[in-house]
Structure formats: C-alpha cells, structure tokens
Amino acid sequence: MSNKQKTENENSKDKIYYVLSFIAVLIIAILFTFPLYWIITGAFKTGKEINAAAPVWFPTEWVVDNFSRLMGKRTAPILGWELGNITIGAATIPGALRWLLNTVFMCVASMLLTCITSAMAGYVLAKKRFFGRATLFTLVVCAMALPKQVILIPLLREMNALHLADTAWAVIFPVVGWPFGVFLLKQFAEGIPTEMMEACRIDGANEWRTFTDVIFPMIKPGVGACAIFTFISAWNDYFMQLIMLTSSEKLSIAVGIATMQGESSTDYGLLMAGAALASVPIIIVFLIFQKYFTKGITMGAVKG
Amino acid sequence: MNTKSISTSRPRKLVIHETVTSYLFLLPFLLFFVLFVIYPMFMCVFTSFFDATMGREDIFIGFENYKRLFADKVFWIALKNTMIIVLVSVPVTCAFSLWVASVISKMPVAATSVFRCIFYLPVVTGSVAVTMVWKWMYNNYYGIFNYLGTNMGILDKNINWLGDPKYALGCIILILLTTSVGQPIVLYVSALDNVDKSLVEAAAVDGATSFQAFWKVKWPQMMPTTLYILIITMINSFQCFALIQLLTQGGPSNSTMTIMFYIYYNAFKLFDYGYGNAMGVILAIIIAILSAIQFKVAAEK
Numbered sequence: 001m002s003n004k005q006k007t008e009n010e011n012s013k014d015k016i017y018y019v020l021s022f023i024a025v026l027i028i029a030i031l032f033t034f035p036l037y038w039i040i041t042g043a044f045k046t047g048k049e050i051n052a053a054a055p056v057w058f059p060t061e062w063v064v065d066n067f068s069r070l071m072g073k074r075t076a077p078i079l080g081w082e083l084g085n086i087t088i089g090a091a092t093i094p095g096a097l098r099w100l101l102n103t104v105f106m107c108v109a110s111m112l113l114t115c116i117t118s119a120m121a122g123y124v125l126a127k128k129r130f131f132g133r134a135t136l137f138t139l140v141v142c143a144m145a146l147p148k149q150v151i152l153i154p155l156l157r158e159m160n161a162l163h164l165a166d167t168a169w170a171v172i173f174p175v176v177g178w179p180f181g182v183f184l185l186k187q188f189a190e191g192i193p194t195e196m197m198e199a200c201r202i203d204g205a206n207e208w209r210t211f212t213d214v215i216f217p218m219i220k221p222g223v224g225a226c227a228i229f230t231f232i233s234a235w236n237d238y239f240m241q242l243i244m245l246t247s248s249e250k251l252s253i254a255v256g257i258a259t260m261q262g263e264s265s266t267d268y269g270l271l272m273a274g275a276a277l278a279s280v281p282i283i284i285v286f287l288i289f290q291k292y293f294t295k296g297i298t299m300g301a302v303k304g
Numbered sequence: 305m306n307t308k309s310i311s312t313s314r315p316r317k318l319v320i321h322e323t324v325t326s327y328l329f330l331l332p333f334l335l336f337f338v339l340f341v342i343y344p345m346f347m348c349v350f351t352s353f354f355d356a357t358m359g360r361e362d363i364f365i366g367f368e369n370y371k372r373l374f375a376d377k378v379f380w381i382a383l384k385n386t387m388i389i390v391l392v393s394v395p396v397t398c399a400f401s402l403w404v405a406s407v408i409s410k411m412p413v414a415a416t417s418v419f420r421c422i423f424y425l426p427v428v429t430g431s432v433a434v435t436m437v438w439k440w441m442y443n444n445y446y447g448i449f450n451y452l453g454t455n456m457g458i459l460d461k462n463i464n465w466l467g468d469p470k471y472a473l474g475c476i477i478l479i480l481l482t483t484s485v486g487q488p489i490v491l492y493v494s495a496l497d498n499v500d501k502s503l504v505e506a507a508a509v510d511g512a513t514s515f516q517a518f519w520k521v522k523w524p525q526m527m528p529t530t531l532y533i534l535i536i537t538m539i540n541s542f543q544c545f546a547l548i549q550l551l552t553q554g555g556p557s558n559s560t561m562t563i564m565f566y567i568y569y570n571a572f573k574l575f576d577y578g579y580g581n582a583m584g585v586i587l588a589i590i591i592a593i594l595s596a597i598q599f600k601v602a603a604e605k
Contacts, residue, residue: 014514021407028404029422032482035437036425038448042440055448113336121333130326131319143341145535147591149543149564150584153571154347155340177336207325236430238546243572254432258550261436268440275433286428290421297487298494301532 039279042272043067050269066273070096073260076249096277098249099256103235106168106252110175110234111227117176119223122185123215127197140179148178152243159244170244171252175234181226184300188222189215225296228289235282253278352582357575369582379583381558382566385473389562390541392477393484397537398530401485405492406518420493424486431483431546438479439551442466466552469559476547476560484540488533495529496522524605531602535595542591563587 042050046063049056071094078098079089124130125137155174159165164173192215200210216223241252251259257274264270286293327334352369354362373379408419426434441447442465453459465475499522507517545564548554554561554569563583571580 018407018410021403025404025407025419029419032422032425035434035441035482036429038441039429039433039437042437051446053446053451055451117333117336120329124326124329128322128326128329129319130323132323133326136330139342140337143337143345145539145592145595146345146588147539147543147564147584149545150567150588151341151344151348153567153577153580153584154344154351156572157577158340158344158347173336174340177333177338177340179333179337179341182333207329211329232428236428238431239568242549254430257436258432261550268443268446271436271440275436279429279433282430283425283428286424287421290417290424294420294490294494297490301491301529 036279036283039272039275042268043276045269045272047269050272066269067277069270070094070260070273070277074248080249095248096253096256096274099251099253100277100281102168102250103252103254106171106241107231107234109168110172111230113172113176114178114181114230115223115227118181118185118226119216119219120211121182122187122222123189123211123219125182126186126189127192127194127215140182143179144183149239152239156243165244166246166250168250171234171237171241174240175230175237180300181230184226184229184296185219185222187299188219188225192218221292221295222299224289224292225299228285228293229296229300232282232286232293348581348584348588351578352585354578356578356581358577362578365578369579370586372579373582373586378558378561378566379563382554382561382563385558385560386542386544386562386564388473389477389480389544390538393480393541394534394537396481397484397488398533400481401488401492401533402530404485405489405496408489409493409496416493420490423489426483427486432550434479434483435547435550438475439466442475467556469556472552472556472560476544476551479547480541480544484537488537491529491533492526495526499525527602527605531598534598538594538598539591542587 041059043066044062044064045056045059046061046065049059074095075092076095076098077087077090078093078101081088125133125140151174156165159170164170196214196218197210200214205213236254238254238258241255242258245251245255248256248259257271257278260274261271351362353364353366355365355368356362404419404423408416411419441449444450444462444464444467447465449465450459450462454462463471465471503521503525504517507521508514512520543564544562545568548560548562548565549568552560554565564587567580567583567587570576570583
C-alpha cells in the first residue's frame with residue numbers, strides 16, 4: 001500500500017518535472033530562433049526602424065531597400081574566364097550575387113569530389129584486408145582529432161606555390177582531403193554482408209563493377225549524408241575562405257559579407273540583408289535534407 | 305582442415321591482389337589527403353623551427369620561436385582566455401545538451417525532429433551571419449540587450465558589451481554556446497534512443513525512479529557518446545576564431561585574445577609564419593593531451 005503510494009507520488013513528481021522542463025525547453029528554443037528572426041526582419045526594415053531606440057519587434061512596412069543597396073555596392077563579371085583575348089561571361093552582375101555563385105560552386109565541387117573519393121576509400125577500408133590498412137586508418141582518425149585550422153598557414157604557402165591561392169580550388173581541395181567523409185562511409189560500408197562481394201566475384205564481376213553496381217547503391221544513404229554534411233560545412237568554412245580568397249570577385253558570400261562589415265560597420269540594415277543572403281539558402285538546404293544530415297552526424301560518431 | 309588449407313594457400317596471391325586493388329580505390333582520396341592534410345601538418349611542425357615570412361627563404365632558428373612564445377605575454381593571455389572559454393563552454397554545452405535531449409527525446413518523433421532542427425539552426429546559419437546579428441543585439445545604442453536590460457530595471461545604464469573588458473569574453477562565450485549545442489543534442493537524442501530498453505524496464509520493475517533509471521542505467525550506456533561530445537566540443541572551443549575576428553579582434557586590451565586569433569594575427573597580419581606555426585604546434589599538443597586525459601578518465605569509468 002505504502003509502496004504503491006510512493007510510486008504514485010514519484011510519478012506525479014516526474015510529471016511536474018517533465019512539464020516544467022518542457023516549458024523551459026520551449027522558451028529556450030524560441031530564444032534560439034530569435035537571431036534568425038532578427039536577421040530576416042532586420043533585412044526588410046527601414047533605416048529608421050533599424051536605428052530606433054526601442055526595438056521594432058515586427059516591421060511595420062517591409063522594404064527591399066537594404067537589398068538594393070547590397071546589390072548596388074559593387075559589380076563583378078558573371079564568370080570572367082579569360083581565354084586569350086576572349087572573356088567568357090563578361091556580363092556584369094551585382095558583386096553579392098557573384099559571391100553567392102562562387103559559394104555554390106565551391107560547395108557543389110567539394111561535395112561531388114568528397115562523395116566520390118570517400119565512397120571508394122570508405123568501402124575499401126571497411127571491406128578489404130590489405131597491407132597498411134591499420135596504419136592508414138590510424139592516420140585518418142588522428143587527422144580528424146587535430147585542429148583543422150592549425151594547418152592553414154602551411155596550406156596557404158602550399159597553395160601559393162601551386163598557383164592555386166585566390167582560386168576556388170584552394171578552398172575545395174582541403175575540404176576533399178579532410179577524412180570525415182571517409183570515416184562516415186566506412187561506417188556505412190561495414191554494414192554490407194561479405195557474402196555480397198563473394199557472390200559478385202563468383203558471378204565474374206570485376207572490382208570496379210562490384211563497386212559501382214552493388215556496393216555504391218547499398219551505401220547510398222551514407223553518401224547522401226556525406227553529401228549534405230560536406231555541402232553545409234563547405235558553405236560555412238569561413239576561416240579557410242578568408243585565408244585563401246583575396247580578390248573581390250572571387251570571395252565567398254561569407255567572406256564578402258564580412259568584408260562589407262569592415263566598410264560599413266553600423267549600417268545594420270545592409271548587414272542583415274547580407275547575413276540573410278548568406279544564411280537563408282543554406283538553411284533551406286538543411287531543412288530539406290535534415291534527415292540525412294542527422295544520420296550523418298550520428299553515424300560519423302559511433303566509434304568517434 | 306579443408307578450409308584451413310584454403311586460407312593458407314591462397315593468401316599471398318590474394319593479399320597482393322587485394323592490396324593493389326585497394327590502393328587503386330584509395331588513390332583519389334589519398335591524393336587529396338596527403339597533399340592537403342598530411343603534408344601541411346608535417347610542414348606546420350617543420351616550419352615552426354624556422355624564421356619564415358613572405359618573399360624570402362626560410363631561415364633555420366631551432367627552438368627560437370618556442371622560446372619567444374613562452375616569453376610572449378600576449379600568448380599567455382591568449383592561452384588563459386582560451387582555457388576560460390573551454391572550461392566554461394565544454395561542461396555547459398554537455399550538460400545543457402544532455403538535458404535538452406532527455407526532454408525532447410520523450411516527445412513524439414515529429415516534435416523531437418523540430419526541436420533538434422531549432423537547436424541546430426545557429427550552426428547552419430554560419431558564423432558570419434550569426435556574428436553580425438549578435439553584434440547588433442549587443443550594440444551600445446541600438447541593441448536589444450541594453451534596451452531590455454534598462455527597461456526591465458536590470459541595468460542602470462547602457463553597457464558597451466563588446467567594448468568592456470569585463471563583459472567581452474562572456475559575450476563571446478554566450479554566442480559560442482548557442483552555436484555549439486546543436487551537434488551534441490543530435491548525438492544525445494540518438495544515444496538515448498539506442499539505450500537498452502529492457503534494462504530500463506527492469507530497473508522500473510525493481511522500483512527505481514525515472515531519475516535513478518536515468519543516472520544508473522542510461523547514463524553509463526551513453527558514456528562513449530559523452531566522451532565524443534566532450535572531445536568535439538573541446539576542439540571547437542579551442543578553435544573559436546570567427547566570433548573573435550568579426551566582433552572584437554582580440555580586444556579590448558586583449559581581453560578576448562584567443563590562441564587561434566593570435567595565430568591568425570601573427571601569421572596573416574604580420575606574416576610571421578614560423579611563429580604562428582609554433583603556436584599551432586603548441587595548441588595541437590594541448591588538445592592532444594586533454595583528449596588523452598579524457599579518454600583515460602572515461603576508460604576508468
């Protein structure tokens with residue numbers, strides 16, 4: 001009797017604790033969305049509302065003035081590839097749009113290269129027994145545990161020597177070399193039954209065919225996770241972009257906006273428009289693919 | 305017997321074949337990995353023994369960079385600030401994410417997913433956009449912190465949050481916290497889902513309260529996740545750079561100077577590559593030692 005009463009007591013205590021913590025989490029979650037809300041509304045506010053002494057919680061009128069100033073700031077050729085005397089894509093567009101294009105290019109190229117190289121390497125590390133495997137795997141894990149930014153100085157000098165500095169490739173290649181994707185796809189490939197590969201060998205498929213027709217389709221969810229993870233981290237890889245890119249028309253959107261902050265540090269309307277342009281596209285990508293993304297995070301950590 | 309003879313007569317040929325094909329598959333990755341990760345890592349250590357700058361040959365100076373480093377007052381300030389950031393942000397991030405995860409993992413799947421996304425938002429938004437909006441919120445005249453603080457009677461007068469050595473580091477840590485809980489929450493939610501349900505039920509049958517069940521049954525099972533979270537959060541906090549570079553540039557009077565920003569300042573503003581590399585090496589050693597300690601403590605538990 002007393003025992004039962006005790007558990008009931010405990011249960012109601014649990015319930016109270018749970019309801020209270022639910023409310024607390026809800027409030028904190030609302031606070032977490034606030035900066036984003038402030039960016040987006042700020043981007044559409046008039047200058048008067050931006051600098052009002054009392055914050056305007058919701059814009060009374062939505063204006064695109066901040067965006068037109070952002071677009072009018074500087075211009076850049078859409079591609080500007082010089083082939084001898086001819087320039088391809090010389091038509092000019094607002095600099096901010098060019099930054100956006102640059103960023104999309106860097107992200108897509110990083111993503112494609114990382115997925116291909118990591119799928120191949122991850123499969124082999126998981127499923128083949130070869131000479132040097134253990135050493136290589138240790139090296140991969142150690143590299144991941146080291147602070148990535150520490151290697152930026154030698155990396156810049158190397159890119160200078162290779163004449164790649166101030167090109168998108170200087171940002172892309174180190175992303176591709178970073179072994180997280182390999183680690184992630186190794187985890188996925190470990191789930192493939194070995195009989196599967198035996199069956200392919202008996203059927204006479206060569207190694208490459210086995211990989212493209214059998215293995216790759218099986219690790220597709222992993223490749224999806226790797227793709228979205230690489231895309232988002234490449235988009236936000238500010239430090240690397242800051243070091244590698246210097247000329248105005250080559251910047252990424254993050255570095256471009258940061259440079260603008262240096263020029264007009266108190267024009268918050270303009271800065272919020274820039275911040276919105278830099279963050280809203282990637283947030284949309286994240287929301288669409290978030291299932292794969294969370295999968296990537298958890299799978300990449302299993303044996304951390 | 306038969307199987308044994310197969311596994312001992314075929315291996316040599318098989319191993320060679322497997323090794324060759326394996327390396328062919330590894331080749332594209334190895335190319336990028338060796339050129340753009342391993343080689344720079346090696347060069348980071350190597351160049352730290354040189355006086356290196358732009359436009360001239362590096363001069364070998366032995367341990368001079370390291371000697372200079374230990375005598376550099378700003379370096380010690382940077383180290384102290386970095387340690388403060390790490391010591392505050394790692395435990396807070398871990399405890400906060402564990403708490404949020406334990407609350408949201410009990411919700412229906414759709415709700416869990418919504419909350420997970422919300423807490424991940426600041427990470428995805430990107431450090432530049434996040435920093436800019438916080439800079440505005442912290443602003444002396446137009447910021448909402450000062451507005452709310454003075455109107456609610458918490459503050460007597462407006463505070464220059466980022467310009468005051470008393471508050472600047474705390475302000476940076478607050479932003480850092482919002483951008484670092486996303487990943488741990490995702491990890492803890494999935495770890496809580498993977499906890500052995502039969503053990504939890506058994507504990508409940510034995511009369512354990514849900515609080516006891518959490519600490520006695522679920523928590524030990526989540527130890528590997530916790531260890532991973534501790535290490536990634538620590539590495540992230542050590543590397544805190546964008547916030548500093550965009551908000552305070554290490555100031556006022558070095559109160560927000562961190563090792564990562566000091567490396568950047570020396571290498572990319574003063575072009576003192578060798579000195580920057582020496583600091584990078586020290587930073588990597590500190591991180592390696594702290595990771596090893598955490599591993600050891602976790603292994604003992």
